[in-house]
Amino acid sequence: MLEIANLEVVYNEVILVLRGLSIEVPEGDIVALLGANGAGKTTTVRAVSGLLDVHEGEATKGSITWKGKDITHAKPSEIVESGITQVMEGRRVFAELTVDENLATGGFTVQDKAKTAESYDRVMDLFPILAERRKQTAGYLSGGEQQMLAIGRALMSDPELLILDEPSLGLAPMLIEQIRDIIVDINKQGVSVLLIEQNAMMALSIAKHGYILETGKVVMDGEAQKLLGDEDVQEFYLGLHGEGGERKSFRDVKHYKRRKRWLS
Amino acid sequence: MNNFLLKLRQEPALMFLFGVMVPITVFLAMQLFNDPEIFFATLMRSLGMGSTYAIVALGFVLIFKATQTVNFAQGALAVSGALFLSFAVADDHIPLTTIDNPINSLPGPDWFHWGVSLVLAMVFAAILGLVIERLTIRPMVGQPLFSVAVITLGLEIALRVFNNDTVKVEFRNVKVPWGIDGFQVGKETINYSIIAAMVTAAIAFVAVFIFYRSRLGIAMRAVAFDQEAAMAQGINVGRVFAIAWAAGAVLAMIGGVFATQPPVKQSLAVDNETANIAFRALPAVILGGLDSATGALLGGLIVGAAEIFAGQYAAGETDILGAGYPVIVPYVVMMIGLLIRPYGLFGTPEIRRV
Numbered sequence: 001m002l003e004i005a006n007l008e009v010v011y012n013e014v015i016l017v018l019r020g021l022s023i024e025v026p027e028g029d030i031v032a033l034l035g036a037n038g039a040g041k042t043t044t045v046r047a048v049s050g051l052l053d054v055h056e057g058e059a060t061k062g063s064i065t066w067k068g069k070d071i072t073h074a075k076p077s078e079i080v081e082s083g084i085t086q087v088m089e090g091r092r093v094f095a096e097l098t099v100d101e102n103l104a105t106g107g108f109t110v111q112d113k114a115k116t117a118e119s120y121d122r123v124m125d126l127f128p129i130l131a132e133r134r135k136q137t138a139g140y141l142s143g144g145e146q147q148m149l150a151i152g153r154a155l156m157s158d159p160e161l162l163i164l165d166e167p168s169l170g171l172a173p174m175l176i177e178q179i180r181d182i183i184v185d186i187n188k189q190g191v192s193v194l195l196i197e198q199n200a201m202m203a204l205s206i207a208k209h210g211y212i213l214e215t216g217k218v219v220m221d222g223e224a225q226k227l228l229g230d231e232d233v234q235e236f237y238l239g240l241h242g243e244g245g246e247r248k249s250f251r252d253v254k255h256y257k258r259r260k261r262w263l264s
Numbered sequence: 265m266n267n268f269l270l271k272l273r274q275e276p277a278l279m280f281l282f283g284v285m286v287p288i289t290v291f292l293a294m295q296l297f298n299d300p301e302i303f304f305a306t307l308m309r310s311l312g313m314g315s316t317y318a319i320v321a322l323g324f325v326l327i328f329k330a331t332q333t334v335n336f337a338q339g340a341l342a343v344s345g346a347l348f349l350s351f352a353v354a355d356d357h358i359p360l361t362t363i364d365n366p367i368n369s370l371p372g373p374d375w376f377h378w379g380v381s382l383v384l385a386m387v388f389a390a391i392l393g394l395v396i397e398r399l400t401i402r403p404m405v406g407q408p409l410f411s412v413a414v415i416t417l418g419l420e421i422a423l424r425v426f427n428n429d430t431v432k433v434e435f436r437n438v439k440v441p442w443g444i445d446g447f448q449v450g451k452e453t454i455n456y457s458i459i460a461a462m463v464t465a466a467i468a469f470v471a472v473f474i475f476y477r478s479r480l481g482i483a484m485r486a487v488a489f490d491q492e493a494a495m496a497q498g499i500n501v502g503r504v505f506a507i508a509w510a511a512g513a514v515l516a517m518i519g520g521v522f523a524t525q526p527p528v529k530q531s532l533a534v535d536n537e538t539a540n541i542a543f544r545a546l547p548a549v550i551l552g553g554l555d556s557a558t559g560a561l562l563g564g565l566i567v568g569a570a571e572i573f574a575g576q577y578a579a580g581e582t583d584i585l586g587a588g589y590p591v592i593v594p595y596v597v598m599m600i601g602l603l604i605r606p607y608g609l610f611g612t613p614e615i616r617r618v
Contacts, residue, residue, distance in 0.1 A: 054406070054492050080498025092493040094486045096612075104479065105486040109498035157498060 001027045001192055002048070002084070002161055007062035009043050009216075011055065017043045019216040020062065023194075025161060030183070030193040032203035032224060034237060035213030041196045042089055044213075045165050048194075049086045050076040066161075081109045083160035087167060089196075091150040095139030099130055102138050102149055106156030115158065122189075123152040126182060144175040151182065155191075162186060163194045168202055176202055200237035204228045212237075281600060295577060305452035306576045309527040312458030314568025315465035316522040317594075320545035321552065321560035322468055323515030328554045329488045330508030331401065332409055336416040338516045339542030340423030341396075345389035345517020346524065346534040347427060350436040352381035359431075375441035386514050393513025397506050405501070420539075428536050435533040438521055444532060457525035464518060465561070472557050480507060488555065516542070527572065544591065547598035553611025562609060566601075567594040 002025040009018040018040045025031045035041050046052050047059055050071070064072045071079055085106075094102050103123060107116045124131045127148045133141060138149055147167055154162060164183065168176040176199065184206050187193050197203035204210050207224040212233065220227070227233050271278065296303045320338065327335045351358075355365050367377050367384075396419060404412045442456035475481040486494040487504045495501055523541035524532055548567040552559025575590035582589070601609065 049496060051492060051495060054495065075500075076495040077498045077500045080496075085498075086496055088493055088496055092490055092496075094489045094493065096489050097482065097485060101482045101485070104482050105494065105497045105499060108479065108483055153497065 001025055001067060002194070003065040004044070004048070005063050005065070007044075007047060007064065008060045009040075009047055009052065009057055010060050011043075011057045013056075013058070017057070017216050018047070021213070021216060021218060022062075023211055023218065025192055025194050026209075027160075028187075028190065028192055029209060030187050030195060030207045032200075032207035032210040033194060033196045033213060034198070034200050034203060034210060036198070038215075039213040040216040041213055042165055043216075045086055045089075045163050045194075045196060047072075048079070048084060048163060050074055050079045077109065080157050080159075083158075084163065085154040085157050085159035085161075086163040087150045087154045087165060089165040090169060091143075091146045093138045093141070093146050093149050093153070095137070097138055098135055099138055099141070099149060100134050102153050103130075103156050106153035109157050116156070119156045119158050123155050126155070126185065127152050144171055144178070147171060147175075147179060148182070151179075151186075155186070159191060161192045161194065163196070165196045166198060167195075168197060168199045180206055200233065201228075204233075275604075278604060281604065284600075291577070292573065301450035301452050302576070304449055305454055306572060308454045308458050309576075310569040310572035311565070312455070312461045312527045312568075313572050314548075314565035315461040316519060316525075316528055316541070316564075317545045317548040317568050318465045318561045318564025319461070319468055319515055319522065320519035320541055321548040321564050322472060322557060323512040323519065324542075324545070324549040325552075325555060325557055325560045326472070326508050326515065327512040328549075330484050331412070331505050332488075333401070333412045333416065334554065335509075335512060336413065336542075337396070337419040337423060338512070338519075338545075339539030340420045340427065341389065341392065341513045341516035342520030342523065342541055343427050343534060343536065343539045344392060344423060345385055345513065346438055346520035346538060347431060347436060348388045349381055349385035349517070349521060350438050350534055352384050353378055353439045354437050374439075378439060378441050385517055389513040389517035390510040393509040393511075394506055396513075397509035401505065401509065402502055405505075424536065424539060435531065435535050437533050438524055440521070440525065440532070444526070444530070446526075455526040457522070458527060461522045461525070464522070465564075468515065468518070469557065469561055476557070480504070484508065519545070544594060547594035551598045551601040551608060553608025555612055556608070556610035559608055559610030567597055570594060570597045 002023075004021060004023045007018050007021045008016065010016050021040065021044060023031070023033065023044070033041055033044065043052075043057065046055065046057065048064055052058060059072050062072075063070055066079075066082060066084060069082070071082065074082075094105060097105070103120060107119060110116050110119070129145055130148060130152055133145065138146065141149060151164070151167065167179050167183070171179065180202050183193060183195065195203050195207060204224045204227055210221060210224045210227045211218050212220040212227070220230075220232070222230075292303075320342070323338055324335060327333065352365070352367055356368065357363060357365055367380055370377060370380060400415055400419060401412065404415065440457065440460070442460060444455065446453040446455040446458075476485065483494065483499045484504050484507070486497070486499060487501050491501055519541055520534065520538050523529065523538045524534055528541065545564065548563040549560060550563075551567060552561070552563025571590045571593045574593045578585060578589070605611075
């Protein structure tokens, strides 16, 4: 479905952020994209949803293909209409608007009123808490509720591919679990999901396939379960060590032994 | 009470406000009992003035809300629109040609002709707004707001020069159907144009509040709040800008028409000075808060009332104040307002660059 091939993105015409990134999101799957700060995760999302312009970025090489169509340089509105919607990092709900109005902005590209009403009911089913707060100003919702609103808003355009950029950011562990279950539910309704996360445990536990990004390149990819078992992933992302999986004390870390490179 | 007095002493602006407002209120109450007819007529004129300011202010607010830019070209847009109306309604020929003005050959009474011309002028103003937005504002998206504001200032001058030298503005009548007539309240005359301004302002504001609840209106508010997030929802930001500019230009045109009518002016004709209505309405916009429609309405009414009441009741003091003093009253009111609430009465408390 979504295919990113050898994508290169340059900011301000000098800063090379993505250097030949290739990712694939098959229909109906959850794919996780992991990486540390500055690895290029958010840039990847911007490239897919056409928002590079806003940040003076440009895709200089490679291509993004969606359902066989090249969308590398498409406009954001065209991309949303074609069925890809993103939930932005940091929620970015319209704080001055009410919950209902926020959802209405999400359905902006849908002309058909019956379809909008259908999407609205679906969002209300998924997030009963939003139904209670329909007329409230979005800025007064809690962080978890705002994240739900952001996901709900994205679902209003009835997307085929939902891109979630760090949905766990700044949320309590219990809420992260709740969001994770919701993502699984949404996926079960037939929406493919590209999940961008720093919380590797959460992402890999629900994803089918995972990619690990470092300095603008995929350094490792494979089935999510396999990645979870991988020694490097465990050490670098999950803070676990060895077969036992017990927590590691930094006192025992011998620096010369720490590997600096990925073996893949 | 003690707390209140303490706060008063700490806030010179508040102290000033109370020091001035209390005597003014007492004075006005005395005038009301003294001569209710004059008071009523003044009140009506102040409402007419305030409505005119509010209409122009609303144009500023719509454009600012969507694009975060103060459009300094509102004045020139007002003149251009009113001029077009005047060409449509008062000329025998289409300008620069010998073709007969088609509106004159329409059946029906004069007010119908005027209505058709008004609709045409609104369409013309909207197109003018769209063209300006497309040519000069859209390429500047993402550039410093200061540059965009200066571009609108340049537009104002360019359009004014064009109107003055190429179109040759010389007291062109806009031929409003109600003319200079009015009805009598005792020995005071109240012009119909005052009623027209009030009705128009009411319609404009109801329309804007309904628009804010509509699909496009919600999109516009979303764009105003967070452009990038709005784009991520598939909202076409360029289209929102275009709509704001079209609506802003139409409101400027209507404001321009009322700027030729009492109580703003008695001439009933457009000339280059009509453009000043935008700068006279600027205190209303700033006092109300640049991004609030409610603020534009209230700011317009407050500023209009201050100007007219000062003009009526301080007229004996022209030796000290100077003959044209009512015109600066709005700026004084704005200054005091800003000292108390730096972001306007209803503005978003956030630093905005103008």
